Amino acid sequence: MSIAESELISWPEGAGLKPPPPSAHWGSRGVNVGPLERVVSAAAGLGLIALGGPRRRPVKLARVVVGGALLRRGLAGKSRLYTMLGLNTAVRGPAGVALLQQRVTILGDRTSLYRFWRDFRNAPRFMSHVESVEVLDGGRSRWRMRGPTGKPIEWVASMTEEREGDYLAWSTLPGASHPHEGVVRFADAPGGRGTEVEFTMRYRVPGGQLGVVLARLSGLDPKLWVSESLRHFKRLMESGEIATATPQPSGHRSRLGRRLSPNR
Amino acid sequence: MKAICWTGINDVRVENVPEPKLLNPRDAIVRVKAASICGSDLHLYDGYVPAMEKGDIIGHEFMGEVVEVGPGVKNLRPGDRVVVPSVISCGDCDYCRRRLFSLCDNSNPSPTLAEKLWGQSPCGIFGYSHLLGGYAGAHAEYVRVPFADVGPRKLPDSVSDEKALFLSDAVPTGFMAADMCRLERGDTVAVWGCGAVGLFAIRSAYLLGAERVIAIDRFPERLALARDRFGAQVLDYTQIDVVEALRELTAGRGPDACIDAVGLEAHGMGVEHPYDRTKQALRLETDRPYVLREAIQACGKGGVVSIVGVYGGLVDKFPMGAAMNKGLTLRMSQLQAHRYLDSLLAYVERGELDPSVVITHRMPLTEGKRAYKMFKHKTDGCVRVMLTA
Numbered sequence: 001m002s003i004a005e006s007e008l009i010s011w012p013e014g015a016g017l018k019p020p021p022p023s024a025h026w027g028s029r030g031v032n033v034g035p036l037e038r039v040v041s042a043a044a045g046l047g048l049i050a051l052g053g054p055r056r057r058p059v060k061l062a063r064v065v066v067g068g069a070l071l072r073r074g075l076a077g078k079s080r081l082y083t084m085l086g087l088n089t090a091v092r093g094p095a096g097v098a099l100l101q102q103r104v105t106i107l108g109d110r111t112s113l114y115r116f117w118r119d120f121r122n123a124p125r126f127m128s129h130v131e132s133v134e135v136l137d138g139g140r141s142r143w144r145m146r147g148p149t150g151k152p153i154e155w156v157a158s159m160t161e162e163r164e165g166d167y168l169a170w171s172t173l174p175g176a177s178h179p180h181e182g183v184v185r186f187a188d189a190p191g192g193r194g195t196e197v198e199f200t201m202r203y204r205v206p207g208g209q210l211g212v213v214l215a216r217l218s219g220l221d222p223k224l225w226v227s228e229s230l231r232h233f234k235r236l237m238e239s240g241e242i243a244t245a246t247p248q249p250s251g252h253r254s255r256l257g258r259r260l261s262p263n264r
Numbered sequence: 265m266k267a268i269c270w271t272g273i274n275d276v277r278v279e280n281v282p283e284p285k286l287l288n289p290r291d292a293i294v295r296v297k298a299a300s301i302c303g304s305d306l307h308l309y310d311g312y313v314p315a316m317e318k319g320d321i322i323g324h325e326f327m328g329e330v331v332e333v334g335p336g337v338k339n340l341r342p343g344d345r346v347v348v349p350s351v352i353s354c355g356d357c358d359y360c361r362r363r364l365f366s367l368c369d370n371s372n373p374s375p376t377l378a379e380k381l382w383g384q385s386p387c388g389i390f391g392y393s394h395l396l397g398g399y400a401g402a403h404a405e406y407v408r409v410p411f412a413d414v415g416p417r418k419l420p421d422s423v424s425d426e427k428a429l430f431l432s433d434a435v436p437t438g439f440m441a442a443d444m445c446r447l448e449r450g451d452t453v454a455v456w457g458c459g460a461v462g463l464f465a466i467r468s469a470y471l472l473g474a475e476r477v478i479a480i481d482r483f484p485e486r487l488a489l490a491r492d493r494f495g496a497q498v499l500d501y502t503q504i505d506v507v508e509a510l511r512e513l514t515a516g517r518g519p520d521a522c523i524d525a526v527g528l529e530a531h532g533m534g535v536e537h538p539y540d541r542t543k544q545a546l547r548l549e550t551d552r553p554y555v556l557r558e559a560i561q562a563c564g565k566g567g568v569v570s571i572v573g574v575y576g577g578l579v580d581k582f583p584m585g586a587a588m589n590k591g592l593t594l595r596m597s598q599l600q601a602h603r604y605l606d607s608l609l610a611y612v613e614r615g616e617l618d619p620s621v622v623i624t625h626r627m628p629l630t631e632g633k634r635a636y637k638m639f640k641h642k643t644d645g646c647v648r649v650m651l652t653a
Contacts, residue, residue: 107358193358227376235370239354240336241288243373243388243410248287248400251269251279251319 011099012167012183012200033077042074100201100222104230107194108237110186111165116237117184118168126232126242128225140173153178179204197233199226266653267321267404268632273311274640278632281321284400284408289336292412294348298425299326299402299629299651301639302350302433303459304527304574308393309636312528312550313576315377315394323403323651324350324390325433327425330416331406337413345425346416347609348409349601350433352388352399355414366598371411372397381577386598403632405653417605420613427612429650430460430619436604437572438464438525442472443604444570444595445521452476452514454562455496456555457525458486460622460648461572465523466494467617474521478513480506482531485624485645493621507562518564527573530554536581543580550577560587560594571596625649 033041048067073079106113116122120133120141131152134142139159147153155176161169161183171181180203189196203222235242267281284293302325307313327347330340340346353365360368368387372378375385377395388410391401400407409416419428438461445453453469455462458481466477479496481487487498499509510519528551532540540552559569560583569592587594611617624647627635635649 105358107356107361231375235354239290239356239370239411241290243354243371243397244287245373245388245398245400246287248398248408249265249267249281249284249404250317250321250400251267251271251277251281253317253319 010101011202012185012198033073033079033082038074038077040074041070045069045071045074098203098205098222100203100226101198102223102226102230103196103198104234105189105193105196106234106237110188110195113195113197113237114165114168114186117233118162118164126236127229128232197230199230201226265405266629267400268323268629268636269318270308270316270320270322271318274309276309276322276633276636278630279319281404283406286332286334287408288410289334290411290413291334292330292337292340292409292416293332294326294328294346294407294409294416295331296326296328296402296405296407296653297345298328298429299323299653300429300432300434300460300623301325301403301635301649301651303457303461304392305636306640307527307529307574307576309640310529313393313395315398317394320391320393320398321400321404322391323401324392325429326350326390326402326407327419327428327432328407330412333412339413340416340418344416345419347419347428347431347605348390348402348407348416349436349599349605350390350402351599351601352390352397352410353414353602354411355602360414360602363603364600365602366600374398389598403629403651405629415602417609419609423609423612424620426620426623426650427618428609430464430622430648431605431608431612433599433601434460434622434648435464435608435617435619436601437461437599438466439468439471439604439608440597440600441465441523441525441570441572442468442474444572444597445469445472445523445568446593447472447474447521449473450475451520452478452517453521453523454510454519454559455479455523455525456559457481457523457527457573458483458490458498459525460619462523462525463490463494463622463647464619465525465572466490466496469521469523470495471611478510478519483642486642486647489622489647506558510562514564518562519567520564521568521570522559522563524555524559524569524571524573526555528552528575528577530556530573540580551575551579553579553582557581557583560590560592563590563592565590566592568593568595572599574598622648623650627651629653 045067048063048070120135123133124130129146130143131146132144136142140156142154142156145153155178156173157170158173159168160171165186167183167185169183172179180201182201185198187196232242265281265283266278268276269279271277286293305322308316308322330342330344330346332342333340351366352371353360353368354370357369366387371388372385373388374394378385388397388399390399442465447469451474453474455465455477458479462479466479469477477496478499479490480499480501482500482502487500490496491498499506530552532552532554536554555573563569624645627649629651635651638644638646639649
């Protein structure tokens with residue numbers, strides 16, 4: 001059987017890791033439009049196509065194109081717009097719980113990579129926006145991160161599962177303002193290419209589904225945070241530093257250029 | 265310091281900008297002694313490369329003197345005269361370890377755009393848009409060189425600045441083009457493009473065992489250089505049907521290998537030209553693939569088409585049928601400078617290769633605007649301009 005989309009991103013199982021509730025993100029077979037919405041969409045699409053009205057070519061064309069898209073959306077239950085925005089009205093899962101997962105390949109051995117990550121005092125060196133980590137007793141640590149608005153976010157996390165060189169799992173303590181849990185897994189990459197590192201995180205987004213979309217649109221995308229942090233980790237481990245081109249000299253910037261990227 | 269900044273399509277300006285600073289432990293600051301405008305710089309100038317911002321310092325082919333090194337650079341000292349490859353590589357990732365330096369995982373600080381466009385990001389390059397790292401370029405008085413323990417090569421006193429300059433880009437690119445052809449003794453190679461890269465590809469093809477090299481261009485001074493200084497038979501594509509000529513010159517076989525040293529701004533003749541120009545203007549096609557089409561059509565069965573001309577996006581009407589049915593191998597790459605630099609420097613040191621023959625103009629950096637214009641329009645017999653700070 002071919003690999004389903006829901007298998008690409010899923011909570012890792014095994015060794016006592018808790019299985020997840022039904023995923024809030026992925027419907028089956030890529031369906032991401034809810035049933036009632038599908039009926040309405042299909043009806044609207046049919047209506048638009050069949051409707052009489054101005055015979056002018058551009059308007060007629062627009063009607064057919066939009067109507068066709070709505071009809072297709074209703075019949076197939078898949079919306080490209082929703083996919084782009086990460087919305088899913090088809091699955092009834094816990095609202096506003098987002099699941100992030102990403103993998104990176106690093107030329108280095110599993111155990112050294114694990115050990116570097118496991119020493120959470122190293123986190124500020126590669127995790128974006130993490131300012132400091134204080135290691136407490138009993139597998140707990142206090143994390144301090146610069147939040148999206150610039151205000152610091154703090155939480156205390158505790159290790160839930162770990163096996164050296166294989167995986168480490170953590171969870172925020174009850175009562176945390178930004179509850180989340182996650183797993184980092186380390187596996188040998190094929191062909192001597194080093195180690196495949198997989199980072200999975202589940203967290204509650206204030207504002208539910210809409211909150212998830214808004215965060216993405218405003219550029220405070222947690223997906224970006226994960227990919228950036230993993231990339232920084234890879235670069236630090238392989239080349240000893242994180243490549244940068246900021247700040248650097250440049251000529252006169254346009255006004256728009258200055259506003260968009262003040263450091264360049 | 266003075267630097268040539270990209271300020272728009274067909275517009276560069278020499279501006280006063282701050283000097284670069286060390287940012288990472290493996291950085292070095294190099295005072296640029298000589299730089300050159302590369303054919304690929306023209307793609308920036310002509311507006312074919314996205315992610316350029318007004319004020320970006322451009323330029324990637326250069327040599328100079330080390331003035332400052334970071335704590336992670338043990339092999340260089342201030343005062344060392346070096347040639348610096350135009351592509352930036354960390355030396356530690358899987359690709360660098362396999363000597364595929366231009367595929368470095370770690371030298372593009374902002375790879376997301378390239379990943380979206382191409383699937384994964386190649387290495388960073390000096391002065392070549394924010395798609396490839398946004399590094400400040402080398403058409404300036406000073407440049408910050410990242411991973412300086414990997415790229416720059418110290419120059420012996422016997423190799424002058426002029427002789428060393430093109431080891432940064434044009435010579436290794438030309439050599440790589442020939443290397444990718446898997447040449448055997450007696451082979452015939454056709455090279456499209458008689459700019460510096462094409463000329464060095466001709467020389468490299470001979471060095472690697474080719475018996476015959478046929479070079480294609482339309483500018484008389486470039487054809488003359490290819491014929492008289494580099495020993496190629498030359499074809500002017502405005503006067504002759506290249507595919508037919510190549511077939512005749514090889515008694516029906518076609519060349520054993522074809523090198524595309526032209527890239528996305530190829531100039532076409534005939535009916536394809538308005539087709540491609542229109543599509544390009546409408547942004548429906550980003551690259552003009554005339555040379556690719558011709559090379560595939562002309563290449564002998566079972567041969568190699570070696571592509572070093574720069575391409576960025578999508579091409580239309582690609583002769584896949586010809587390529588597949590003739591069993592062609594298409595090999596292509598962004599410059600793998602570090603792979604060839606040491607052996608090429610040895611060639612220059614021994615006097616077997618003098619890259620400075622391609623320099624037709626020497627100008628100060630401050631005349632950058634005029635230099636770019638002249639290089640673009642190939643006026644005054646311009647083949648390569650050497651800029652000195």
